[in-house]
Amino acid sequence: MNRYPLWKNLLVAGVVLFGAIIAAPNLFGDDPALQITREDGAPLAAATIDVVTSALAAAEIEFLSTEVDGGAALVRFGNVESQLAASTVVREELPFHVVALTLAPRTPVLLSALGLQPMSLGLDLRGGVHFLYQVDLDTALTQYLQTFESDIRARLREAGIRNRVRVNGDFVEVPIVDREQLDAAGDIVYSLDPLLNISSATFDGDPGFRIALAPMQVTERQNFAIQQNTITLRNRVNELGVAEPVVQRQGIDRILVQLPGVQDPSQAERILGATATLEFRLVDTENDPFDAERRGRAPLNSILRFDTSGVPVLLRRDVIVSGDQLTDATFGYSQGQPAVFVRLNNQGANRMLEVTQANLNRMMAVLFIEEKPEIIERDGEQIMRTTREETVINQATIRGVFSSRFQITGVSPFEGQDLALMLRAGALATPIVKVEERTIGPSLGQDNIERGRNAVVLGFLLVVIFMTLYYRVFGLIANLALFANLVLIIALLSLLQASLTLPGIAGIVLTVGMAVDANVLIFERIREELRNGNSPQASIRAGYDKAFSTIADANITTLIAAVVLFAFGTGPVKGFAITLTLGIVTSMFTAIIGTRAVVNLIYGSRQVGSLSIGGQAAPA
Numbered sequence: 198m199n200r201y202p203l204w205k206n207l208l209v210a211g212v213v214l215f216g217a218i219i220a221a222p223n224l225f226g227d228d229p230a231l232q233i234t235r236e237d238g239a240p241l242a243a244a245t246i247d248v249v250t251s252a253l254a255a256a257e258i259e260f261l262s263t264e265v266d267g268g269a270a271l272v273r274f275g276n277v278e279s280q281l282a283a284s285t286v287v288r289e290e291l292p293f294h295v296v297a298l299t300l301a302p303r304t305p306v307l308l309s310a311l312g313l314q315p316m317s318l319g320l321d322l323r324g325g326v327h328f329l330y331q332v333d334l335d336t337a338l339t340q341y342l343q344t345f346e347s348d349i350r351a352r353l354r355e356a357g358i359r360n361r362v363r364v365n366g367d368f369v370e371v372p373i374v375d376r377e378q379l380d381a382a383g384d385i386v387y388s389l390d391p392l393l394n395i396s397s398a399t400f401d402g403d404p405g406f407r408i409a410l411a412p413m414q415v416t417e418r419q420n421f422a423i424q425q426n427t428i429t430l431r432n433r434v435n436e437l438g439v440a441e442p443v444v445q446r447q448g449i450d451r452i453l454v455q456l457p458g459v460q461d462p463s464q465a466e467r468i469l470g471a472t473a474t475l476e477f478r479l480v481d482t483e484n485d486p487f488d489a490e491r492r493g494r495a496p497l498n499s500i501l502r503f504d505t506s507g508v509p510v511l512l513r514r515d516v517i518v519s520g521d522q523l524t525d526a527t528f529g530y531s532q533g534q535p536a537v538f539v540r541l542n543n544q545g546a547n548r549m550l551e552v553t554q555a556n557l558n559r560m561m562a563v564l565f566i567e568e569k570p571e572i573i574e575r576d577g578e579q580i581m582r583t584t585r586e587e588t589v590i591n592q593a594t595i596r597g598v599f600s601s602r603f604q605i606t607g608v609s610p611f612e613g614q615d616l617a618l619m620l621r622a623g624a625l626a627t628p629i630v631k632v633e634e635r636t637i638g639p640s641l642g643q644d645n646i647e648r649g650r651n652a653v654v655l656g657f658l659l660v661v662i663f664m665t666l667y668y669r670v671f672g673l674i675a676n677l678a679l680f681a682n683l684v685l686i687i688a689l690l691s692l693l694q695a696s697l698t699l700p701g702i703a704g705i706v707l708t709v710g711m712a713v714d715a716n717v718l719i720f721e722r723i724r725e726e727l728r729n730g731n732s733p734q735a736s737i738r739a740g741y742d743k744a745f746s747t748i749a750d751a752n753i754t755t756l757i758a759a760v761v762l763f764a765f766g767t768g769p770v771k772g773f774a775i776t777l778t779l780g781i782v783t784s785m786f787t788a789i790i791g792t793r794a795v796v797n798l799i800y801g802s803r804q805v806g807s808l809s810i811g812g813q814a815a816p817a
Contacts, residue, residue, distance in 0.1 A: 199737050199801035209794045213681050219688035222315040227300035229280035233270040234295045240268035252290040258283045316690045319698030320457035328454040329633035337422035337627035352385045369408040372400040422627045477518045480560035481511035504589040517552045518545045528617040535613045537605040546601035553598045563591040649702035656706050668720050670809035674795045675716040678787040682712045685783040698772035708780025715788035718744045733808045756781050
């Protein structure tokens, strides 16, 4: 007899039932919707909903419902046409708000209370935002040259050699004031890097050296800038909480970013493109900042900056700690006030400890530095220009000694969250500028969803018809397992929140065919055993046992290919690899363990004369 123990039958039933519950939210679909938020990130006013509903009523646009969740308003519609029409009306009515097209799940309250949610959909299915950024490689090279400039200046100063080192275009110029020190300066310059192209030159009558990067160094630095910016953008995307984003290099100097399901494109653009850092400096309280503003220059060893209200502030030229020494930054509240909690590395902590010990009861300021790139047209040619904004966002008296951990106050909740996010994700190696932006609406995604669903359903029905006609009862059992396999794949995608894309749907369709392959191998083996004169019970046992190794080998090799695709692929390729991998795992369970459990329930506990499996049946 072929029987499973009770626990194994319960296990199969429990897994399928659990999968069905997890996959259930996908049955209810989505509503086309508008998500409305304020541009400054502040909570939405209650009166805004009234403004929206009145505007829609005046435009005779029907909507299903309105709701407020987490400071954002969500307006649901019955169709995409109403959604698109409402988008235009609401944008005109609320000029200082972000109105984003989205899809809102219709998940019942009971399932939502259990934390269940439908599958996450990729950019091509759900819609989202597509950005293409250009990296300022010229600035990257200038920054690299500035590191050599600083190094040379420091070494010459230590050696007591008077100089006027400066970066001029693609060169570092090293004029030596005293000709007698030229040889000693040459020893220092030529010891910097053997790859540098160094030549003798004269600058306004002073002898010296002209330093240029070698072609290999230029290429390496440009590649570094692209790679570092790609990593930083990926970190920032992760902080935004976007599922399955695409962040990859495109061409020589561009980076592609795709954010499926993003509901606030303005926030994504603001976070991704910002080049922000902090500097901590002592406040110059000995001089009058208003007098410095009137004269147009700061006193010696000080710099003139302005706070968020436009009030002038004098800061000491020496930087205590800079943004590259931050290891973590989180947003929170301190005594009811918004604050950014900062942690420094060892070098920064030691420096902060020294300064706070020596400057108790003095003022220290936080200087926020942001570089904003833009493309301008000059002489008929588009060039990239970077503007640098420096703002004093906080001034506080040093009341105690601190080192590695402290907090920044004086920011709004919106500013604090963005500042913490940018500092935590890291600074861009060089500025970037957006050269292309596309928003893919949910209507196109819905069309792709319907086509993908039709492909899966058609493939499933064809397999069901073939298996039923060719293998009869055993074919029906295989079809039942195939349906359970689809349910489990959807359940795993919903549970893991792995984004489903069009290539992912292709992976599911492929899995449908592969899943039934295992049953074909088993059923053909059972047929062979029956033709050899074995009893039905012995044929069932031999069919499953002898076909297992073949099925396992075939699935393992496919699984290896899927893992390689996931490891080396990006975006859509990974989506295909994920669904293929999940399909292999679930098909092994349903096609082998699941079908045998059903076969055992039908045939295993009784004597049978023949099996309804097509072909010749064996005598009892």
